Amino acid sequence: MAALPRRIIKETQRLMQEPVPGISAVPDDSNARYFHVIVTGPEDSPFEGGLFKLELFLPEDYPMSAPKVRFITKIYHPNIDRLGRICLDILKDKWSPALQIRTVLLSIQALLSAPNPDDPLANDVAELWKVNESEAIRNAKEWTRRYAMDN
């Protein structure tokens, strides 16, 4: 019954009409609050060339609470854990209703280009990133090639 809020409809329309470069977000056929997202790895980052699948779900009280975003594609990143959960402040306490799906996805894209090992979610990755950044980057590239470039 609960109709889709106008905001979600608007956002969805805008995402369709003016897609953000490097990001595609398509709502699920059966659930307009569920988006299939593909983010391209940013240039000059270990994830360059990869296509990362994410899922994004807008909860009931969106935009008053943050969307739930999760990487489906495996990624080697200090702020993203094995389950694809993302450690990003705007998805947590720094969420603001003024943010949108596109801004969230842009932030995630930015997070890929600027890993923050000081605020880690995947501790082993963050450790390696801090200790041996080049190897970490190599791992990231390897994971990208392995998981994000197949199809």
Place this chain on the structure above:
Amino acid sequence: MEQFEQLLTCAICLDRYRNPKLLPCQHSFCMEPCLEGLVDYVRRQVKCPECRAEHRIPYQGVQGFPTNVTLQRFLELHIEITGELPDPTSGQVMERCNVCSEKSYCSFCHHCDKKICDECKGAHMEILRREISRINNQIRRGLHRLQDSLNLVEKNVQNIQTNCLSVGEEVEEIYRRLNKALKDRTEYLRKEIDRYLGTEMRTLTGLKDNLEQEISNILSNCDLADKHMNESVDIWDDCELMDAKEIFLKTIEFIRNFEYENTDYTRKIRLVLGHDPNQLVLHVAGYGDLNIASSSSPFSQGTSTGLLQPPGPGLMRSKSDHRLAFRNQDQGYERGYGDQDQDNVLSGRKFGERTQKPEKTDRYGSSYGRSGADYGDDYDHDRSARSKYSSRFRRRNTMADDDSDTESRGVRFHEQQHKNERERPLDTEDVTKGPLSGITRLADSPRVMKKLQENPTGKKEKKEPVTPQPPKQPQVVTKRPPPPATRQVSEEDEISKIKKQNKGATTSTETAPETRPAERTTTEERLPTQRKLNAPEAPSSTEESDGTATAFQQQQQRKQAQTKPAPPATRRSSDASHKKTARSASSDSSSSAESSSSGAVRSTGAPFTTEEVKQKYLARSEVPAETRSRTSSASAKEQPKPFQSRFLNKTSTPQPTPKDEDEESETSTEEETETEEESDEPSSKKTEEKMIKSDIGALLARSANARDHGRKDGSPLNRSKYSTPEESANRYGGRRRTTTTDEEPPRYGYTSRFLNKSKSSAAIPPDDEDYTPKYSTPAANDEDSKYPSNRSRYMALKERRQRLARSRSSQQFGDEDDAEDNVATPISPTTSNPTAYLASRGYGTSASAHDLSRSRSSHALKSRDSSPERQSASASNEKDGAALSSWARYLKNKYGNRSGGKDKESASGGGSQTSGSASSSAAARRLSLGLPLRSSTDLASSDDDQKNMQGSPTTHIATTAAAGIAAAAAGTSPRSQYLQKCQQLFQIGSRGSEAGCFTWPRGVAVGPDNSIVVADSSNHRVQVFDSRGRFLKEFGQYGSGEGEFDCLAGVAVNRIGQYIIADRYNHRIQVFDPSGRFLRSFGSQGTADGRFNYPWGIATDALGFIYVCDKENHRIQVFQSDGTFVGKFGAIGNKEGQLEHPHYIAVSNTNRVIVSDSNNHRIQIFDVNGKVITSFGSEGSEEGQFKFPRGVAVDDQGYICVADSGNNRIQIFHPDGTFLRALGCWGSQKGEFKGLEGVAMTPDGHILVCDRENHRIQVF
């Protein structure tokens, strides 16, 4: 421009700013819901979404932030430039919906008089629509009454014509005869006179001639003698002289002796008349009277003239919605003033939609009033009286309008004002109005016409332009009590009670016009002084008027007491009145009013000549009798007695009274028992009123007491107070000789009735009302203001009471009403909880509550000990029997393992079983009601309770075995039965949207009598077929309103035959009664408990729990039959107990919950608590493997049927999950499938398969 627009867009809702509020950080957001949603209530601050600055919230909340006026100007500017339409909700402020308490843009709902959100409003409108259509149905059903009346009227017209014709002929005949007799006699007399004259004349002429001759003879003699004597010429000799002398002597003797026999000839002829001529003239002049009065009373009693009565019980009032009833009440009140004033008809419009509903009661009332007057003896008299009356009435009405000093009136008019505010879309002066009912012809309303034009199909708004009832009313002829009152009476006692009140209203309205003209004319004509006498005393308090009424009444009784030993009842009544006055000692004026009134009466009586009094009295005496008949009709046992007999039959008259008494007490007690809780409410309210109205409270208490005390003491006080029995006797002296004594009994009957009523304290005010207008008239008569105030106050009181009574019993009514249709589940939409549900089914609330609580607490359902209260409940249940029978039949069908005796039990549905079957029937009832009892598995044992007593309720085997008897009895084990299945028995439907066609059918279920219920998904409807596939009915259409579907999927039928539908794209469950009428819906989109994401399959268990496959939430949710969330289980995943896109669900009678875990390609079986019992199947196309299994069904032995959608086959499994057989393949031939959806298994072993892409149902 783009950027400009962006500046006008709120960052939160991404919409145009609505009431932009400026935060201290200079960022602006809509006040609602954006800023409102940002508030951190704990810390009382708001964090700017743009800059994350935190601001304290002003004291009065976010609206305390300044409005960004600049932005608003820009917005206006933007609107001007672009011409874009402003948001319809732009000017509005969000409020909490008064129904669902969600914040939303609310608008005023006339249905509930609250500001509510659109959703709720839609729901309410839907309710109204349904109600209107139901009422409409009732009207349609009841319309025949009017038709009958019409026929009657026509017949009566004929009768009257023939009657008048024959009477006219009779008159003519008599005229002829009289004329002839008169003529003959006149001629005869004339002839006689002539004859007499002739003879007399002859004699007299003869006499005259003789006399003349004598005179001439004598004169000549004299002359001769003179000449001879004087001349002394001796001519004559002596002889001659002697002769001459002799002659002269003789002459002188003759002259001396001659005497004219005067008397002989002065005989006058006289016309001697047999009768006094004046009398004769009078007699002839009044040789006959048309005694219409007496011939009209048979009309009312329906005895002699053979005029027909309109049929008794008729249109039932809408009982479903108390609010509606409430309004009707109001309307009733409005109409109570009759159709004489336009304003009221218009203001009838206040009731909006309900204009369509003919409020006959009052209409009749007014017409009765008129008819009564018309038939009065003194036509002109009455007529003038009436006109006076009506004008007075009108005046009074208006007076009442601006007068609001009394509480009741204040309240009432408060309400009215409220309603006045409402627009009256259907209100127009120029529409045709029913002349009797004032019902407008909706089709003539421009608004409706416009609507119809705009929306040819959209009759929804005003669903039925109910044509005004034909203006024919038999009442005018028959003077019958208003049918609306009578009609309902015979139905049920409760209803009769309410009706009685109704009728009370009508009676009063009726009585008033009738009584008053007569009475008033008396007083007005004879006693202008009397008026003056009364005027100063005109008390405006009810009590006082009551007192006067009583006084009058008492006088009459006293009268009676003098003429003969007063019957105890009389004394009682007088005592009651005495009590009244005594209690209200504080109001001195009351007694004075009484005395004055009695004095008035006295003085009225004195100057009357007997005849006049008689005449008046006759005119009047008719009235009480009539009213009485009317009142007695209230008690549903109208005694069609001719007027006269009632009057004359003193001894027999008391008899009706006890009857009345009984009935009163019946109703009152019933009332009490029925609604113990509710009775508090009305009474408390009443007490309030009492306080305010000062005297009424006393009256209530008093009258309650009056009955007790009344019999004992003979009220000497009372006598002394009305200390003028002789005078009153005087006053009535003349009358009494003729009719007074006769007249008493009815009065007595009436009074006692009144007293009886008053004992049920709640019933007083209405009764008083019945009574007041009638008796208060002599005194109240002359006070224009007094009467209305009484009346209106009483009206208000009564109204309120009725309203209460109605609202409280509305559920029952709804029930009974529906019982007519043999519909099992007429729950009013407002009754959502089980108790209410039970109550609505006519169970004693306490009993059912008890039942419920007990059954909840005790898992084992010790229904045996429930017998005592069940017994009591059963008393009230009997009515349900009829309604229950249908589902009882269904039960029998579905769980057809019962012996004949049991069948009977279940058929009577807990109505009147003997104690032997008590326990099982109690359980059966509970079960069959679909009661959400939490007692896990004892369910099926309900019927087998007796067999199973020792067995733990959870012994599945026992129940299964029991349940399986049907199949076993059939002689085939289901296993072999299923093994034999290979051929399609028949199929239903093809693609299309006509009845019997489908567009992607999905769910299928088995209903009562093995009917086949199909969720015709893309036709957005449910279709029902009988067990042979013949189309029975359909319901539902596309939409998101109540009773509308959007690609419904699952369908289930519970044990009481309700349809439970998973309204897939509306993310809700809807429940319909067995006739397909919407009952309720629950759920909305979401992931929280009780919310759905594309609910698909649905199932219900024997206890009425509803299991829903919440497909996109990958879980099963369980609800009570009323939609209360009970529990959920399952989450996305492929582990045990996890689900991925569960599509269909089935619940066995052993409470195994079988779920098609589609995307995991398996069937999982849970217990009712969500614990996995077993699962079977894996992806593949081997036996026992699935590809996206969808429909599941389970038979009463636990065999499971799975629609293996991806493999386009049906697989049947043993209860333990082992493969039994498979049938079908891809294709569109018989027995082939394309895209399987739901399956169902009938109790007789058929398998129903929803063959989606072939748009058909196949039966195996």
